[in-house]
Amino acid sequence: MQNEWLYIGLFLIIGIIVPIVPLVFAALVSPHKPNPIKQSTYECGIETVGDSWVQFKAQYYIFALVFLVFDVETVFLFPWALSLNQLPIFAVLEGILFIGILVTGLVYTWRKGMLEWV
Amino acid sequence: MSLQDFLADPILFISNWLQGLLVGWKLPSGLATVIVFLIGILALVIFAMLFDIFLVWVERKVVARFQDRLGPNRIGPFGLIQPFADIIKLVIKEDITPDGADKVVYNIAPVLAAVSVIILWAVLPLSSKIFGVDLNVAVLYLVAAGALGTLAIIMAGWSSNNKYALLGAYRMVANMVSYEIPMVVTLLIPTILADTMSLNGITQSQETIWYVFLSPLGMLIFLISSIAELGRSPFDLNEAESEIVAGFHIEYSGMKFGWFYASELLHAFTFGGFVGILFFGGWQVPFLMADGFHFGSFVVALPGIGVILLQAVAFMVKAMIGYWVIMWVKYSMPRIRIDQMLAFNWKFLTPLSLVLLSATAVLTKLLSGFPLWIFGVGMFLSNLLIGWITIEILRFYAHRQRRLEEPLAQPASVAARR
Numbered sequence: 036m037q038n039e040w041l042y043i044g045l046f047l048i049i050g051i052i053v054p055i056v057p058l059v060f061a062a063l064v065s066p067h068k069p070n071p072i073k074q075s076t077y078e079c080g081i082e083t084v085g086d087s088w089v090q091f092k093a094q095y096y097i098f099a100l101v102f103l104v105f106d107v108e109t110v111f112l113f114p115w116a117l118s119l120n121q122l123p124i125f126a127v128l129e130g131i132l133f134i135g136i137l138v139t140g141l142v143y144t145w146r147k148g149m150l151e152w153v
Numbered sequence: 154m155s156l157q158d159f160l161a162d163p164i165l166f167i168s169n170w171l172q173g174l175l176v177g178w179k180l181p182s183g184l185a186t187v188i189v190f191l192i193g194i195l196a197l198v199i200f201a202m203l204f205d206i207f208l209v210w211v212e213r214k215v216v217a218r219f220q221d222r223l224g225p226n227r228i229g230p231f232g233l234i235q236p237f238a239d240i241i242k243l244v245i246k247e248d249i250t251p252d253g254a255d256k257v258v259y260n261i262a263p264v265l266a267a268v269s270v271i272i273l274w275a276v277l278p279l280s281s282k283i284f285g286v287d288l289n290v291a292v293l294y295l296v297a298a299g300a301l302g303t304l305a306i307i308m309a310g311w312s313s314n315n316k317y318a319l320l321g322a323y324r325m326v327a328n329m330v331s332y333e334i335p336m337v338v339t340l341l342i343p344t345i346l347a348d349t350m351s352l353n354g355i356t357q358s359q360e361t362i363w364y365v366f367l368s369p370l371g372m373l374i375f376l377i378s379s380i381a382e383l384g385r386s387p388f389d390l391n392e393a394e395s396e397i398v399a400g401f402h403i404e405y406s407g408m409k410f411g412w413f414y415a416s417e418l419l420h421a422f423t424f425g426g427f428v429g430i431l432f433f434g435g436w437q438v439p440f441l442m443a444d445g446f447h448f449g450s451f452v453v454a455l456p457g458i459g460v461i462l463l464q465a466v467a468f469m470v471k472a473m474i475g476y477w478v479i480m481w482v483k484y485s486m487p488r489i490r491i492d493q494m495l496a497f498n499w500k501f502l503t504p505l506s507l508v509l510l511s512a513t514a515v516l517t518k519l520l521s522g523f524p525l526w527i528f529g530v531g532m533f534l535s536n537l538l539i540g541w542i543t544i545e546i547l548r549f550y551a552h553r554q555r556r557l558e559e560p561l562a563q564p565a566s567v568a569a570r571r
């Protein structure tokens with residue numbers, strides 16, 4: 036059990052080193068001749084107008100909020116799914132009630148028109 | 154420690170031999186374990202990277218066939234050396250950092266994109282004996298690693314100091330967080346059926362029947378949501394060429410762009426592999442047991458190494474087929490709009506996957522005492538029923554929508570002529 040997580044940790048370290056090696060190698064062998072025009076931000080061949088960190092639609096936040104509720108609740112479903120075969124039928128139905136509450140939330144969001152992209 | 158041990162399980166034999174050798178050199182056993190692990194990980198990651206290079210060739214060759222072209226065919230036989238030429242070109246290309254970019258975040262993003270894919274290979278069971286680690290929470294690990302990819306994309310988009318990159322990153326995040334729900338919910342279905350979250354365990358429990366026969370609808374939902382998670386067409390709004398040029402990686406050049414490209418291909422292949430593992434039996438070959446083929450009472454005995462290699466080939470073939478289906482969808486579907494993308498997920502896939510999960514849970518409980526064939530037929534029919542009801546509901550709403558819109562769509566003169 037400990038060895039498994041040691042393996043994952045070592046894998047993560049190797050996984051970080053492997054992509055860095057070609058990047059370092061590329062930095063050593065590739066030419067480096069910067070000039071202001073080359074480094075300017077791309078915008079269809081014209082000069083960038085205004086700030087690049089533009090405002091974006093607030094609607095992304097609503098989808099992120101709906102996602103957050105679902106994501107937290109699906110994590111709670113994992114232990115339920117894993118022990119399903121040992122649970123009595125009543126506990127299985129309780130899990131489905133939990134999913135039902137989730138769906139109610141989704142229906143509420145839907146009826147409120149929050150899922151429309153306007 | 155003999156030839157027979159090697160033939161039975163080569164990976165275990167080599168790691169035991171190395172461990173013994175290192176301990177023989179008076180190294181502490183903990184350090185010896187770390188060194189053996191490091192060698193194993195390096196072998197696995199280098200295999201993954203070489204395979205990634207091969208995937209570049211596969212992708213270019215297959216897209217060429219879809220578009221009625223020949224594809225790379227000049228360098229080497231069938232253009233097989235072409236990806237190496239591509240890599241040399243990417244490495245010696247000048248690396249440009251745009252003005253006003255957040256340099257630290259800008260440089261971390263491509264590395265993180267590659268890491269999020271490479272670490273998936275730690276839990277990928279290539280064969281019953283060839284796997285990095287048989288983690289007992291592998292399914293959760295998969296979801297967590299997927300979240301790292303989202304982070305890489307938002308970092309790349311935000312730090313580039315470019316409007317297109319920022320828009321692409323926001324679209325991609327909206328895409329990924331939305332489609333994660335049906336993906337996680339359909340991941341629960343093999344978990345319920347196999348009673349474990351370990352990928353090797355899920356594969357082992359498919360010895361009698363592949364889960365695609367128990368839950369075809371779950372397989373379809375998982376495939377669609379993983380295509381969306383990969384940001385591939387028809388869900389490639391993050392790099393919609395006609396609107397935002399290249400999306401989040403617009404300002405990247407040279408090897409940094411190379412990592413985004415390479416990790417996308419490896420990600421697609423890995424998800425093809427996950428579809429194979431979760432629903433098509435992974436390394437399972439029909440009639441192949443641990444000691445050879447069993448056709449009823451007729452047995453063809455095979456050494457352990459032969460079985461392991463056959464299983465690895467079976468897994469690779471299944472993963473390649475999954476990857477090919479993902480490419481097939483990518484190159485034959487037009488891109489959808491963002492409102493269609495979000496509506497398709499929240500109003501169709503999410504409710505459907507939750508209903509499917511509830512039905513699977515109840516049926517697993519109710520049919521658990523019955524023989525396997527009744528269980529299988531029951532599960533399959535319930536999936537068909539849910540699919541049919543869904544199609545009927547969709548048809549009802551489509552008809553109602555059409556009846557509402559039809560009088561408005563026609564000019565008055567056309568309506569009068571009727």
